[in-house]
Amino acid sequence: MRAFADLLEGLAFAPGRNARLDLIGRWLRDMPDPDRGWGLAALAGELDLPAVKPALIRGLIEERVDPLLFRLSHDYVGDLAETVALLWPGQGADGAVAQLSLGQVVEALSSPGRADAPARLSALLDRLDERGRHALLKLATGNLRVGAGARLARMAFARAFDVPESDVEELWHGVEPPYGPLFHWATGAGPRPDAGAQPLFRPFMLAHPLEAPEMLDLAEYSAEWKWDGIRAMAxxxxxxxxxxxxxxxxxxxxxxxxxxxxxxxxxxxxxxxVRAGDGVASFNALQKRLGRKRVPGAMLRDSPVFMRCYDLLFDGREDLRDRPLDERRARLEALVGQLDPQRFDMSPALEAGSFAALSALRDSPPDPLIEGLMLKRRDAPYVSGRRAGLWYKWKRDALRADCVLMYARRGHGRRSSFFSDFTFGAWSDGQLLPVGKAYFGFTDEELKWLDRWVRTHMVARHGPVAEVEKSLVLEVAFDSIGPSARHKSGLAMRFPRISRIRTEKPAGEADSVAALAAMAR
Structure with a gap:
């Protein structure tokens, strides 16, 4: 557990993505099987220990320390694993952190029923010191919060063993944790895993932002709408x-x-x-589905989802990725015609004789859910990642609104000592109503300034959340806005980010809910 605890601590304070990739890569090369596989699964969010729930952990710590002390500490720290690791009585057995392996932990916690889980988890916590307990609880709950994730974990694996990232992406879902066949292949100890006729993921082709449209030959590109939904592969x-x-x-x-x-x-x-009559519903209707393991019947009925198809990678077992776009789209059109039209349709090509005409289409799309345009080279193969000159996204300019800061919450990892998650609102009948939340867009210096401002203008505490004076105006940029039941305002922004701190503007002159609602139309 010591090596895993060191990894988590290093990731929490790593200065950037490349540093995190290097840390994970070294750890994967140095650790033995199956520990490195279980650690990789934890970093990727694919380690499932269903018997360990936050309620179980809270119950155990409240049996060992004053429940009020725990609740006050949790309110201050803001992280369950960190709070319990600090408060758990005892310092563990000598050498237990180093001796206890990830494989032993997973074996102990993966099979118990509800009756055995408390005793097994307590026994493990009793063996460990503070850092070991913190790593154990992060592993068990899957709530690592160290700037990693499935994508970064797969990238780190590919870099660590110098294998193609696209191969790792394709094979990943055909191998179960702790990924023994994947490690054997990557280290040269075994053959490439046979994907066979499995429904595996293939890496997406991505687009570069279009900065200078006049530099392109429009005749070489096909144009289509860029929709504000969830990119997916069926x-x-x-x-x-x-x-x-x-x-x-x-x-x-x-x-x-x-x-x-x-x-x-x-x-x-x-x-x-999401289909809405003859049109498309806002992204918020789609967002309700994310993370669900079971969708209620009412949601299936009221928010019917369909796929607007862009490209065809495989037709049966025939790999089309090396074929030009025009050929793939012709094959796609024929295939979509065989599918249920309520669930699948095709993104149509747009006709325009000039970039001026395309620009006019981009600025006045027929649906507010359209973010802009996609330009794809007609002879381009389907390749993973971003390749210069093949696909471009030409998005509409961001929407902007002046909002008033209402609440702030401390962050995690490197930001754990800063208030860095900000909730802001707009005016409605003299009252501020929340319309969004942002945790990026500002520089490190601006973050320090905002943190100081929150601490000196705090009017109430609600656990880790600070309520502040309603006097600071933030200019917020966002891609779109639509109806939402999550906020009292009835609105929610898409991709909000803080673009400017407007200390010179009075809070009373910030935008209204009505003005923001008009942007949704």
Missing amino acids: VRAGGQARLYSRDGNEISAAFPEISAAQSVDAVLDGELL
Whole structure:
């Protein structure tokens, strides 16, 4: 556990992505099997220990220390694992942190029923010191919060063993933790795992922002709308169907109607959207599905999801990725015609004789859920990642609004000592109503300034959340805004970020809910 505890601590304070990749890579090379596989699964969010729940951990610590002391400490620290690691009585057995392996921990916690889980977890915590307990609880709950994730874990694996990242992406979902065959292949100790006829993820092709449209030859590119949904890959092979998100995580359970309706073996790249009459509902209707392992019948009925198809990677077992875009789109059109039109349709190509005409389409799209345009080279193959000159995204300019800071919450990892998550609102009948939350867009110096401002203008504490004077105006940039039941204002922003701190503007002159609602139309 000591090596895993060191890894988590290093990741929490790593200065950037490359530093995190290097840390994970060294750890994967140095650790033995199966410990490195279990650690990789934890970093990727794929280690499932269902018997260990936050309620169980809270119950155990309240048996050992004053419950009021725990609650006050948790309010101040803000993180359950860190609070329990600090408060748990005793310093553990000598050498236990080094001797206890990840494999032993997973074995102890993966099989117990509800009756055995408290005793097993308590025994492990009693053996460990503060750092070991913190690592154990982070591992058990899956709530690492160290700036890692599935995508970063796979990148680190590929870099650590100098294997193609695209191969790792494709093989990942065909191998279960602790990924023995994947490590054997990557280290040269075994063959490449046989994917066979499995519905596996393939890495997405991505687009560069279009900075200078006048430099392109429009005749060489096909244009289509860029929709504000969830990019997804629908895969059916060998009679099995799965749905994957852009980062390679399986999301079939959240959108079961898509996998159920995919009746033809193929790999489709497209956008998940919610149908609303003859149009498309806001992203917030789609967001309700994210992270769900079971979707209620009412949600399936009231928010019907469909896929707007962009590209065809495989037709049956035939790999089309080396074929030009125009050929793939012709094959896609024929294949989509075989699928349920309520669940699958095709993103149409747009006709425009000049970039001026395209610009006019971009600025006045027929649907507010359209973010802009995609330009794709007609002869381009489908390749993973971003390749210069092949695909471009030409988004509309960001929307902006002046909002008033209402609440702030401390961050995690490197930001754990700063108030860095900010909730802001707009005016409605003399009252401020929340319209969004942002935790990026500002510089490190601006973060320090905001943190000081929150601490000196705090009017109430609600656990880790500080309520502040309603006097600071923030200019917020966002991609779109739509109806939402999550906020009392009835609105929620898409991709909000703080673009400017407006100390010169009185809070009473900030924007209204009505003004923001007008932007949604």
